[in-house]
Amino acid sequence: MRERSYSLAAPALAAALVAGVLAGCGAGASAPPAASTALPSPSSGQVNNTPAASGMTRFAAARVADQVSFGATPALVDALAQQGLNAWITAQMALPVTQMNPPAYVRDYDTNNQQQASAAYNWPANDLLDKALAGNDQLRQRVTWSLLQFIPVNGKVNPYAMVQYYNLLQRNAFGNYGTFIRELTINPAMAVFLDNASNRPTSDQCPSCAPNENYARELMQLFTLGVVQLNADGSVKRNAQNKPIETYSQEDVEQLAGALTGWRFAPSATPLPSTDWSNAAVPMVPEDWAPLHDRKAKTILGTPFAANRSAPQDLDAVVTLLMAHPNIGPFVSQRLIQNLVTSNPTPAYVGRVAAVFRNNGSGVAGDMKAVIRAILTDVEARRGDVPGADTTRFGKFREPMLWYTGMLRGLGCTKNLVSPQWGPLAANSQRPFNAASVFGFYLPTDRAPGSNLLAPEQKIVNAAEFTSRLGSIGWNIADGAANGAGCQTDALGQAYSQSPRALIDEINTRWFRGAMPPTLRTNLQLLATTQQFGNDANQAALVLTQYALTTPFYGIMK
Known part of the structure; x- marks a missing residue:
């Protein structure tokens, strides 16, 4: 009955919220409910516009926190306000690189034992979430997550390879993109995910060998250049017929695939477990047998590649070519x-x-x-950073991962939630390392329905996601998923016991930059006084919090 006591209102609230958000984005004809009639805007008298010593207000600092971290916390807002953005960025970039250090069972487990396999596959995503919630290097973590969105791997690779792939992204988040491309190309996880490990030229010496174009194509299409030529500002170049000009041809893909042949997984001095057959922690090495690299002369994107070059020489030339391209x-x-x-x-x-x-x-x-x-x-x-100064075209949907971590960081959680029944939790629509394909969870070119505005994240902010936001976290906290996670739900319950207004003020401070719109305040007050959420103050406070965080006022980052 505990779950039912505060889930009674969820279906109706979810339906109203989904209709409101989609209507606001041009996808529906019905009018949105009162809580969704406008985009977020500061309300009179709530915003703290007093500059700190750095010149940054707390409103601005909380806004910056959304862009540089996995969610605002009082400590982060204080640090940003005191240091200023540039100094804070410098300090973040000076922090040592955080790496995943998995237990032995992530690398070596019994594939026939479902419990062991699940534990191994759950570990990388859960550790990523732990670092997102409590890591000091928030900016590096957030940039790593950004890279993982358009250069992903998924369950096609084993858990230990996921770990090493995350470590690769972490090391390169503040490095050089050309170096990153080179290391990406010989990373075992990527070689498995996009099949470059099986990319071999057909030859008289190896008639059964065959080229594989997957990595070569995605390297240009998704990781570096895109499919159409771009102007310096990212706008599309067009020909005399006003049609986009293609960046590369199929011949370019084939030639690039040839240049990327000739790599194999690094040998190991000791036997490898079957679940780490690619030796994922070690970069790939050139093949010993010369015919396994295509040594013919090539032309890629109009640039000649000389004959008889080694695999490393061709790779270096590829990186130089891509880094010099005007699209990148x-x-x-x-x-x-x-x-x-x-x-x-x-x-x-x-x-x-x-x-x-x-x-x-x-x-x-x-x-x-x-x-x-x-x-x-x-x-x-x-x-x-100045309330009300931005344009209506600016902002982004708070994608499921950022909503999930933002809510937990606002609750003071320092570790991910782990359900006694289901194991480590995550945003259902955006679980780390679980993208369906090389295209990730969404395409950067996805647009809002009925609009020409880019809104990629909206693709996965759907009805199921809204329903999950309204209820699942509260249920899981009530069922013990927050045990040991450091979440401070009692503070919300205490505020609710004092008065609904006190709870609304607490929510406003933690998640709304002190700028909760009056419409949302009114709706929360109305819900608190007209709906029955059970007899437990903590549970009731979580219901109202989740409702507030499911509205567009929080769900759209401005």
């Missing part, structure tokens, strides 16, 4: 901007960041530290 700056910059700040950046914003990608001020291309700083400090990213 705007292509990568737009994806990072979308993942960190806003789904529909203006061409001017993309162009400014792409210029930094091309040249960090010292003649270096692909400097991720410079690119991330440019994204976060750009005038368009920071304009909304």
